[in-house]
Amino acid sequence: MSFAPTFPFAGRLIRTLAICLTVLTACSNAWSLEASTVRIGVLAYLGDEAAEMEWGPMAAHLRATLPDHTIEILTLDHAGMRELARRGEIDFLITNPGHYVELEAELGASRILTLESGIGPSPAASVGSAVVVRAGRDELRTLADLRGLRVAVVSPEAFGGFQLIWRELHALGLDPRRDFRELRSVGFPMDRVLEAVANGSVDAGFVRACLLESRPEYADRLQVLAPRPDPDLGCAVSSRLYPDWPIATLRHTPPALARAVAVALLSTPETSAAPHWAVPADYQSVHEMFRELQIGPYAYLRAPTLMSLAERYWPALAVLVTMLIAWVLYTVRVEHLVHVRTSELREALAARDAIETRMRANQEQAEHMGRLSVLGELSGTLAHELNQPLAAIGNYAQSLVRRADADRLTEAATREAATEIVQQAERAAGILAGIRTFARKRVGERTPRRPGEVVAETVALFRGMLAQAPEVEVHDRLPPSLAIELDALQIQQVILNLLKNGYDASQDLPPERRRLDVTLHTDDDGVGISVRDHGPGLDPAVGARLFEPFLTTKPDGLGLGLSICKRIAEAHGGRLRATPAADGPGMIFTLILPHHE
Structure with missing residues (x-):
């Protein structure tokens, strides 16, 4: 329609x-x-x-x-x-x-x-309902006259075909389910209601407004009961208008x-x-x-309460038994919910532990890759550094051969050459051992260590890996007996990263500006290890994002070193900060580690 x-x-x-x-x-x-x-x-x-x-x-x-x-x-x-x-x-x-x-x-x-x-x-005011009756039923003048009659509707769920008129009857104190002789549901299409009224099988029918006017075949046989005056509607209606x-x-x-x-x-x-x-x-x-x-979403308004039913239909003993049964059921239900919730919490904790395990494994892998990255950047001159002790060993060995060939080999010369060969071999072995220790992958372990010892080992490793290592001055202002809980290898990784960054920032500068200063001092939040270079410093825009992953100022850098260092510091309960030097060019990177008495 x-x-x-x-x-x-x-x-x-x-x-x-x-x-x-x-x-x-x-x-x-x-x-x-x-x-x-x-x-x-x-x-x-x-x-x-x-x-x-x-x-x-x-x-x-x-x-x-x-x-x-x-x-x-x-x-x-x-x-x-x-x-x-x-x-x-x-x-x-x-x-x-x-x-x-x-x-x-x-x-x-x-x-x-x-x-x-x-x-x-x-x-907003277009939908209404009409009550249709056969033409000539002059005894039917108002909706109240429908009491005791047979009425056809589409269904009790029909909006224009039942519920709108039901509201008007409700206002008059009439209940269609109680006060009609018959309430007949004829179903769709709605034309069936008009047919039932026209053939006399019912006395009245409820239809959507304007349906009768759109069916000229019923114009002489049916009429609208109790039409409301509404000149804007264009058809007769027996109810209020709705959207x-x-x-x-x-x-x-x-x-x-x-x-x-x-x-x-x-x-x-x-x-x-x-x-x-x-x-x-x-x-x-x-x-x-x-x-x-009280229908549709508001049907709950007419639902009787348990108390009202008990007062009307049950003796006091039945009420007591019902309440007891309800309490037992409630208790069982609560126990079941507690059991279900406990299982869910147990599964959630297991999932959280699994996630934490994966996160720790990923963090250890990232730290290991970070150490290998530092070694990759520093080991370009490792062959030259190892070549010196190896060349000295070769020279002393050849000297022994020549002296033996010339019958000039003495006990003193042999002892001197052997001593030098041992020293040079120990030097080469020390370099390789430090690199092997630094590069190996293992589970993090924290032990009490003196920060000065960790810094000294790191500086030795750093200088041992460079052919032309810069001068590194260490200023230890900590009490000699001070020790803190730390993972020495992770802290070495942070300090080595900072030394390497300082070396990269100043390697193209004059010799006096290539010096690196490492200062160990106490801080308000614990122990501070500061690495200061004398390079050109950083642009403020870069400095604001310095610790973000994949941010780098090096042409061949990955931008992960400082990000990993920051995570290591935070994992120790500390932090890593970068500030421009106040007394000249360069940057100062400070690792803060907590110290608990």
């Missing part, structure tokens, strides 16, 4: 804005909408054929506006629409206001537009698709045969009706 729509100025303005909005949002929505089948469920209160004729032009308009989507119109009854919506097999639904309010509370339906059918003064039908989304409907469909419907041309739509109306009047009748 369709009606010739009217277009007030506000409606024309909305559609004009909607057309503009369609152009502006087409590009932004195109990328977020994938081609899909859009299923729209429609309440077929006049039957499937009439529904397809009424909503077919709308489907054609949507197909033209949204060419990437397949538009399907599904004609349904109340139960069918509720079931498909519950299973998520429709994306939108178009139904009467009462059915929509029920689905809104039950399934989370949400209106996006309201039908502008042209009936009534506005979409028109909405089109609504469901919980699973993609928001981008909802926007696209809403914009497409609002941009329906005025000359189109498709139904026209307006912005969503206020359905509070429908909620008020349901609340008065």
